Each structure stands twice: as C-alpha cells, then as structure tokens.
Amino acid sequence: MFEDRAMVDVGKSAPRIAVIGTGAIGGAVVHRLLGDGRHVTVWNRTEGRARDLVVAGALPARSVREAVSSSTLVFLTLKDYAAVEQCLGQLDMDLSGQTIVGMYTGSASEARLAAQRVAGLGAQYIDAGIQASPEVIGTDAATILYSGSPEAFEQHRATLELLSKPRFVGEAPEAAAVWDLALFGVWYDAQLGLLRALETARAAGINVLEFSRTASTQLGHVVAAVPATVSEMQQGIYPAGPADLTEHLTVVRHLIELRAGRRLSDGGLPEVAAKIEALIADGRGGEGLTATAG
Ligand SMILES: NC(=O)c1ccc[n+]([C@@H]2O[C@H](COP(=O)([O-])OP(=O)(O)OC[C@H]3O[C@@H](n4cnc5c(N)ncnc54)[C@H](OP(=O)(O)O)[C@@H]3O)[C@@H](O)[C@H]2O)c1
Structure with missing residues (x-):
C-alpha cells in the first residue's frame, strides 16, 4: 500500500492521469490528453482494445489497482455503473489526495453510490454526464457536465477543459446524472x-x-x-x-x-x-x- 502511495504525484501542477476503460469515450479522452502532452496510464478489461493507445504514447497498466496507484486523477470511462463498481471493488488502498471521475451514463442513485464508495477509499469524487459523441471530445461541440466535489473540480479544471467546456452543475454527486x-x-x-x-x-x-x-x-x-x-x-x-x-x-x-x-x-x-x-x-x-x- 505504501509503495503505491509513494508513486502518486500529488501536488505537481500537471496531474498524472489514469483512464480506466478505453472504449469509444475512454479512447477519445486518452487521445485528447496525450495530444496535450499529458502522462496517461490506461487499463482496459479487454487488453487488446488499449493497444493503439499504448502505441500513441499511453502507459499500460496490468490492473486497475496499478493504474490508479500511479495517478492523481482517474477517469472511469466505463459502460455503466456495474462496471464502475467492479473496477472500484479492485481497489483496497488509501486514495487520499486523488480524484476519481465517474464518466458514464448512470442514474442519480448510482452516482450517489459511486460517490460513497469513492469517499470510502479516501478520494474525492466527480460525476460526469457526457453530452457528446467520441468524435467531438476535445472540441467546442462537446458538453460534459460535472457534479460532486467543487474543490476537486477546481483542482482539475485545466485538465477537464481539454475534453470540453466543462460545466459544473452542483455539489450533489447526482446533479450531473440528473442533468x-x-x-x-x-x-x-x-x-x-x-x-x-x-x-x-x-x-x-x-x-x-x-x-x-x-x-x-x-x-x-x-x-x-x-x-x-x-x-x-x-x-x-x-x-x-x-x-x-x-x-x-x-x-x-x-x-x-x-x-x-x-x-x-x-x-x-x-x-x-x-x-x-x-x-x-x-x-x-x-x-x-x-x-x-x-
Ligand atoms: N459513445 C457515445 O457516443 C456516448 C455518448 C454519451 C454517453 N456515453 C456513455 O459513455 C459511457 C462509455 O461509452 P462508450 O461509448 O465508451 O462505450 P464502449 O465503447 O462500449 O466502452 C465501454 C467500456 O467499458 C468497459 N467495460 C464494460 N463492462 C466492464 C466491466 N464489467 N468491467 C470493466 N470494464 C468494463 C469496456 O471494456 P471492454 O473493452 O473489455 O468491453 C469498455 O472499455 C457509457 O456509459 C455510455 O452510455 C457514450
């Protein structure tokens, strides 16, 4: 656990980022972040689906735990809440100082559950509602709504601005899901x-x-x-x-x-x-x- 924490780059201006789930949305997020010269670690359940991203410069992780351990900002770009829960279930370490962004289409109650689980790990939670297709991620045509921790949102605003014009819609974790x-x-x-x-x-x-x-x-x-x-x-x-x-x-x-x-x-x-x-x-x-x- 302590070895994992030692790898975390907390406090540096550009956060080390992990993207868990490199499907259509996750892949677009990774490409945009790499395009800005960010360090991005990727993990995908089906390993082959992350291969192109590794060729493009992302670092592959062997597990969700490994990807999250080396990052201060984690995007869960997954199919649904069930996948989010499965990935969060693989984490057993203290994530104080880290931020987890749940970027998937889910219900209000799922957003509240995700926030509770992330708080239980010691991290800050931001829920994201994606009003954008993968092709427009990183362009003015993308709208991504965020809710949850205002401090975490402000801390990572510069990174979130790479993906879309970010819109913070409330402190309640479920606000973005409702919007x-x-x-x-x-x-x-x-x-x-x-x-x-x-x-x-x-x-x-x-x-x-x-x-x-x-x-x-x-x-x-x-x-x-x-x-x-x-x-x-x-x-x-x-x-x-x-x-x-x-x-x-x-x-x-x-x-x-x-x-x-x-x-x-x-x-x-x-x-x-x-x-x-x-x-x-x-x-x-x-x-x-x-x-x-x-
Ligand atoms: N695509 C769009 O235009 C769009 C627009 C707005 C919102 N969204 C929302 O964004 C989210 C992601 O969409 P997407 O288009 O990127 O979907 P996608 O291409 O199907 O990718 C889904 C991702 O979730 C992973 N996954 C699914 N079940 C898993 C599990 N049990 N454990 C671990 N990983 C799991 C998949 O891994 P594998 O590769 O192993 O299957 C893949 O990385 C969804 O909630 C979707 O509703 C999408």
Whole structure:
C-alpha cells in the first residue's frame, strides 16, 4: 500500500492521469490528453482494445489497482455503473489526495453510490454526464457536465477543459446524472414524437417523405418557443399563445383517437388530456399548454 502511495504525484501542477476503460469515450479522452502532452496510464478489461493507445504514447497498466496507484486523477470511462463498481471493488488502498471521475451514463442513485464508495477509499469524487459523441471530445461541440466535489473540480479544471467546456452543475454527486438524463429526455421525447407522427402518417397511406418536411417545421416551432416556455415556467404565468387549453383538449382527444392501436402507443396523451380537463374544471381553460407543467 505504501509503495503505491509513494508513486502518486500529488501536488505537481500537471496531474498524472489514469483512464480506466478505453472504449469509444475512454479512447477519445486518452487521445485528447496525450495530444496535450499529458502522462496517461490506461487499463482496459479487454487488453487488446488499449493497444493503439499504448502505441500513441499511453502507459499500460496490468490492473486497475496499478493504474490508479500511479495517478492523481482517474477517469472511469466505463459502460455503466456495474462496471464502475467492479473496477472500484479492485481497489483496497488509501486514495487520499486523488480524484476519481465517474464518466458514464448512470442514474442519480448510482452516482450517489459511486460517490460513497469513492469517499470510502479516501478520494474525492466527480460525476460526469457526457453530452457528446467520441468524435467531438476535445472540441467546442462537446458538453460534459460535472457534479460532486467543487474543490476537486477546481483542482482539475485545466485538465477537464481539454475534453470540453466543462460545466459544473452542483455539489450533489447526482446533479450531473440528473442533468444528463433530463437532456437525453429532450432527445427521446422529440425523436419518439417524430417517430409516432411518421408511423401514424404511414399507416394512413401518407407519403412520409413529403410529410416529414412539414414535421420538421413543427419541430422548429418547438425550438423557437424554448425561451418563451422557460419564461412562462419561471414566472408561473401561462398565456394561451396560438391556442388555449380548451382548444388543445379538442386536438389532443382527436390525436388519441387517431393513434389508437399504433405500435408506439399514444405517448402519454390520455394523461395530458386528464390534466387539461382538471385545469379547465378549475376555470383555467383560457391558459396555455405550459400550465400543464405548472
Ligand atoms: N459513445 C457515445 O457516443 C456516448 C455518448 C454519451 C454517453 N456515453 C456513455 O459513455 C459511457 C462509455 O461509452 P462508450 O461509448 O465508451 O462505450 P464502449 O465503447 O462500449 O466502452 C465501454 C467500456 O467499458 C468497459 N467495460 C464494460 N463492462 C466492464 C466491466 N464489467 N468491467 C470493466 N470494464 C468494463 C469496456 O471494456 P471492454 O473493452 O473489455 O468491453 C469498455 O472499455 C457509457 O456509459 C455510455 O452510455 C457514450
């Protein structure tokens, strides 16, 4: 244990870095760090997958323990929390002064568990939410959200800035995971909304290519309305806009009928209709759709 600690370069300006998991994201992280002249030790469960990175200048480690022992900053760029847990389970030494970054898509409870396990080893924990594909890591197009220890984030900001414009979203370890999943939710809801529309159109014999052009315009309206929607939510004032809740209810009911029996189902529209009905019964039929989330 003490031999391991002696190798740690705590206090030097450029941290020695370990990347555990050299898949698509891990590989991109390593390339970017090597490109900046950093010392990077790599470990991957399937050894051959790290070979190109070693050729590019990374140092290979024989175990997770060896990689972590020689580093002050450790990225766990792994598939999921189960993999994170397996890798952390291989560590039995004191990691005081080290920082571990969990860089994977996980839930809020998994982020809390990871933070607890890392704290138990004496290290600082940062959770990362990756809103980026491997190709854009290290470019302005990459967004990576971080949460957890603000001290560790500040200490390693310069390194994190190599990967993306880093965004610290809160001290709670799960904050980045919540942001990350909520942002994925925007994509899923929009994409599934588009798929439902295409499926409905196709089932009605409509040319989906022709249909998609107008569907794109509809998606554009959603994007254009983002600032107004946020402002309504923040102020708790819900102006009707192009339609009020009474008019929305009519359309939503027609849509539920049109989508009946479709494979992608109704997308929760009956619950939306019930919410609108309750608001109308409450005398709020003249308000806009944002009132449903008010
Ligand atoms: N790729 C993207 O565009 C993207 C975008 C946003 C977020 N993410 C998230 O980023 C994370 C990494 O994604 P990725 O694209 O890099 O995945 P990937 O290419 O499949 O790599 C997964 C890595 O996890 C390792 N791994 C899996 N199970 C393991 C275990 N039980 N023990 C040890 N290592 C294990 C793999 O090792 P082996 O090589 O041995 O299998 C590999 O190094 C995921 O959570 C993903 O959801 C990815």
